Amino acid sequence: MPELTYVEALNQALHEEMARDEKVFLMGEDVAFDYFGVCSGLADRFGRDRVRDTPICELGFTGAGVGAAMAGYRPIVDLRFMDFTTYALDPIVNQAAKLRYMLGGQLSVPMVARIPSGAGLQYGATHGQSLEAWFMQVPGLKVLYPSCAPDAKGLLKAAVRDDNPVMFIEHRLLYAQKTKQIVPEGDHTAPIGVADVKRAGADATIVGIGYQMGHCLEAAEALAGEGIECEVIDPRSLSPLDVETITASVRKTSRCVIVEEGHLRSGVGAEISAAIQEAVFEYLDAPIGRVAALMAPIPVQTKLEKFVLPSTEKVIAAVRKTLGVSA
Amino acid sequence: MAKSTSGLSRKRMGEMYRTMLRIRRFEETADDMYMAGKVVGGVHVSIGQEACSAGVCAALREDDAVLTTHRGHGHSIAKGTRLPEMLAELMGKVTGLCRSKGGSMHIADVSKGHYGAHSIVGANMPMAAGIGLAYQLEGKDRVAVVFFGDGASNNGAFHEAMNLCAIWKLPVVFFCENNQYAVSVPAEYSTSVDDISVRSKGYDAPGLTVDGMDVAAVYEASREAVAHARRGLGPSLVEAKTYRFFGHSRGDPHYGMYRTKEEWEGWKGRDPLIVCEKMLKMTAKQKKAHADAVETEIREAIEFAENSPEPEESVALEDIFA
Ligand SMILES: Cc1ncc(C[n+]2csc(CCOP(=O)(O)OP(=O)(O)O)c2C)c(N)n1
Numbered sequence: 189m190p191e192l193t194y195v196e197a198l199n200q201a202l203h204e205e206m207a208r209d210e211k212v213f214l215m216g217e218d219v220a221f222d223y224f225g226v227c228s229g230l231a232d233r234f235g236r237d238r239v240r241d242t243p244i245c246e247l248g249f250t251g252a253g254v255g256a257a258m259a260g261y262r263p264i265v266d267l268r269f270m271d272f273t274t275y276a277l278d279p280i281v282n283q284a285a286k287l288r289y290m291l292g293g294q295l296s297v298p299m300v301a302r303i304p305s306g307a308g309l310q311y312g313a314t315h316g317q318s319l320e321a322w323f324m325q326v327p328g329l330k331v332l333y334p335s336c337a338p339d340a341k342g343l344l345k346a347a348v349r350d351d352n353p354v355m356f357i358e359h360r361l362l363y364a365q366k367t368k369q370i371v372p373e374g375d376h377t378a379p380i381g382v383a384d385v386k387r388a389g390a391d392a393t394i395v396g397i398g399y400q401m402g403h404c405l406e407a408a409e410a411l412a413g414e415g416i417e418c419e420v421i422d423p424r425s426l427s428p429l430d431v432e433t434i435t436a437s438v439r440k441t442s443r444c445v446i447v448e449e450g451h452l453r454s455g456v457g458a459e460i461s462a463a464i465q466e467a468v469f470e471y472l473d474a475p476i477g478r479v480a481a482l483m484a485p486i487p488v489q490t491k492l493e494k495f496v497l498p499s500t501e502k503v504i505a506a507v508r509k510t511l512g513v514s515a
Numbered sequence: 516m517a518k519s520t521s522g523l524s525r526k527r528m529g530e531m532y533r534t535m536l537r538i539r540r541f542e543e544t545a546d547d548m549y550m551a552g553k554v555v556g557g558v559h560v561s562i563g564q565e566a567c568s569a570g571v572c573a574a575l576r577e578d579d580a581v582l583t584t585h586r587g588h589g590h591s592i593a594k595g596t597r598l599p600e601m602l603a604e605l606m607g608k609v610t611g612l613c614r615s616k617g618g619s620m621h622i623a624d625v626s627k628g629h630y631g632a633h634s635i636v637g638a639n640m641p642m643a644a645g646i647g648l649a650y651q652l653e654g655k656d657r658v659a660v661v662f663f664g665d666g667a668s669n670n671g672a673f674h675e676a677m678n679l680c681a682i683w684k685l686p687v688v689f690f691c692e693n694n695q696y697a698v699s700v701p702a703e704y705s706t707s708v709d710d711i712s713v714r715s716k717g718y719d720a721p722g723l724t725v726d727g728m729d730v731a732a733v734y735e736a737s738r739e740a741v742a743h744a745r746r747g748l749g750p751s752l753v754e755a756k757t758y759r760f761f762g763h764s765r766g767d768p769h770y771g772m773y774r775t776k777e778e779w780e781g782w783k784g785r786d787p788l789i790v791c792e793k794m795l796k797m798t799a800k801q802k803k804a805h806a807d808a809v810e811t812e813i814r815e816a817i818e819f820a821e822n823s824p825e826p827e828e829s830v831a832l833e834d835i836f837a
């Protein structure tokens with residue numbers, strides 16, 4: 189089986205889905221030019237009609253994506269930075285998510301919004317946010333966030349085939365990763381709504397969201413050196429959320445830390461934590477820990493940015509705290 | 516402002532008259548039902564603006580699309596939406612077009628090419644661009660018409676959608692019903708131009724202002740704009756100067772708050788039904804024949820809606836995902 193980077197996996201998924209179904213098309217700013225490598229070769233292969241550059245009008249082209257989906261197409265809109273979804277919130281939140289419902293099931297909106305997110309590149313407060321928790325609040329949306337190449341390919345293919353609007357969140361630091369992973373060839377899709385256990389362990393559960401999975405796995409590796417075995421779970425799909433896989437792990441470990449790049453308050457971790465205590469309160473031996481961005485906008489300055497964001501060290505500290513052990 | 520050329524057949528004019536009367540009577544009925552406490556949610560009637568709905572939709576094929584607004588009963592009816600199911604929707608019945616979950620502001624009948632009333636002002640225009648894009652990609656000569664108000668023409672969504680349609684030559688007609696007000700705010704105050712249709716110039720698209728109380732004028736302008744779109748030449752912007760005889764929504768008086776009685780009476784004298792009757796030189800007998808036929812239809816719609824059941828609670832959790 190071939191080894192691919194995250195970017196190559198996304199690119200392969202797009203190539204395969206566009207070749208499989210001519211109703212699939214891609215639009216957004218600079219998609220033909222291919223800014224990040226994800227769209228490599230698509231414009232040449234499928235033409236500018238199906239790999240369509242748009243003017244800078246996130247509301248306009250996202251709304252047009254909704255319309256095309258209503259009329260039987262399967263658009264993928266590329267929002268380029270998660271921060272820019274603010275301009276596209278109306279078509280996403282008020283239209284895509286609700287049309288099927290408001291119209292009593294008369295149509296569906298099979299649109300994928302590809303949303304590169306995240307900080308760590310010193311782009312600052314308007315080009316580095318992780319707003320995935322916003323979208324989890326909206327009934328009618330699916331929210332996916334793959335952390336590795338095989339999930340990137342499998343989930344993107346599944347998203348394109350899904351008949352509902354899907355927020356497909358990517359991370360720019362994952363684009364930069366040169367490490368390759370084995371990715372199944374051909375028609376490999378990953379199931380939507382099923383978490384993946386990335387590492388098994390019995391002492392504590394770490395739930396890691398998206399790019400933060402890397403920090404979680406590094407932390408688990410370091411803690412294993414001290415004899416602390418962590419089970420590391422990647423929800424992959426934030427909506428619908430696979431609560432069962434998470435709670436099954438917590439039943440075993442009785443301790444849990446949730447790690448995300450979005451801001452702490454009302455974040456993904458808040459929701460997962462609530463779901464855990466509802467289901468397995470009596471199994472918990474310690475308060476659930478959360479590692480998230482501090483409640484400040486993302487600063488540009490490298491040292492400040494690092495201070496605000498989660499890190500491997502912060503994850504290790506949070507796991508130690510939940511176990512009541514000191515460094 | 517473009518007036519009609521009176522080159523239309525009596526048959527076509529008669530059909531449009533009938534459509535206008537159906538809209539008028541449906542909305543009067545909706546208003547009565549509202550007053551009787553039988554309507555769930557808000558209702559915005561388009562009484563006074565019927566020539567726009569009837570004139571535009573008469574220029575469309577069945578496989579063309581319309582998208583409308585919070586004030587969308589007229590467009591819905593003119594595009595072929597079924598009256599009983601529509602009234603049932605307003606009255607919160609499970610037999611409603613949207614299974615009672617959309618209400619007046621989200622009426623849709625996709626099987627008739629009616630892609631929905633959209634109650635977020637401006638939101639329907641990017642969607643219309645997308646439907647136009649789908650038609651273009653399909654290589655079919657279908658057209659999408661999007662209805663919106665003077666107020667919506669000040670929204671960014673209008674401008675983004677116009678530009679997209681213009682650069683991609685999408686088969687979309689932007690039809691602006693300038694009824695002079697957005698709730699209480701006069702277009703004269705809120706809009707940078709006297710004729711909204713001139714905004715098409717910014718997108719190098721045709722623009723035309725017509726008398727929105729004259730159904731023939733609306734039809735003729737629409738026919739041209741639709742043909743332009745169907746030939747693959749891109750969008751047009753048609754503005755109809757019109758007036759709503761009722762308040763913005765229920766509870767808002769016909770005049771007295773932000774519109775003067777004189778202004779209201781001036782427009783009322785140009786009631787599109789009366790204008791059309793005069794053009795057709797209709798006899799009392801002819802008028803009665805139309806009225807009787809429409810009354811029967813309205814009675815049937817009321818009967819259907821009144822006798823339909825409310826939804827089970829479980830319906831609230833259906834139709835969320837496909
Ligand atoms: C985005 C948005 N802002 C405000 C409103 C509240 N609102 C509903 S209708 C309306 C006036 C719209 O005016 P216009 O576009 O002229 O249409 P008309 O009501 O005159 O038919 C307003 C402000 C809304 N529904 N959506």
Ligand SMILES: [Mg+2]
Pocket residue numbers: 664665666692693694695696697698
């Ligand atoms: Mg208005």
